[in-house]
Amino acid sequence: MAEPRRRQILDVLIGGERSVNELVELLGLAQPQVSKHLRVLRDVGLVEVREEGRQRLYRLNGQALKPVHDWVRKYERTWSERFDQLDAVLEELKSEEE
């Protein structure tokens, strides 16, 4: 995901489903450019598309992005466990001071 425009598209799609026109407007890019990036994102499975009337709506593929979210949650759990133990140490230090 070295291309920063593609990251921007993903950031916009975090907020919900968008049509190509909406993405063009929000990102201030030319339509062929946006379409090209969307094609790449679809090819690697990060973005999904569905038809609605004449529009094609793009959204994030939650499964593909799951690893990053899993890592953040796991990292959080590790630190929460550490801090819970630290709480116990602090309780003891507090009572020593009193």
Add this chain to the structure above:
Amino acid sequence: MVATARGGGSAIVTLPADEQILITREFDAPRHLVYRAWTTPDLVRRWWAGKRGTMTGVEIDLRVGGRWRYVMTVNDGAELVFHGEFRDIVPDERIVTTEMLQMPGAPDSDEGAPVNTITFTEHDGRTTLTLLTQCENKELRDMILASGMEVGMQEQMDLLEELAISLR
């Protein structure tokens, strides 16, 4: 991309930039005690391993340019060594240090190592602790997140592979 989660007394992890991880947690204690628990070897021993193992060695040379070294024996018996060098110290307020996981074959220099900035802020007898990890690039940041700094090499490699695929 920013991800957050909050629970009663749990740590909050966010990703403020591509090369950063930010951990925030509030403690029901004045900051000089949180600082003491963070910087005193006998106290670090009691909390740093969390539920994942036991601390079998904690050395802290608390001065700018001084080094620290933590040895954790994880529940599967493997030994993990974390170490770093203090870059800045303001007692009870702020610690800046590098942090590396010692790995066979990996260079032992602090060059390119992630830099942790830990701040302690007190209000009404409570302390907000922030730990900002600044990495050289997103790849290193994601590797730290993916590994949780504490899993075996194989799992780490699997996660890296997943990561490589997701970023393709």
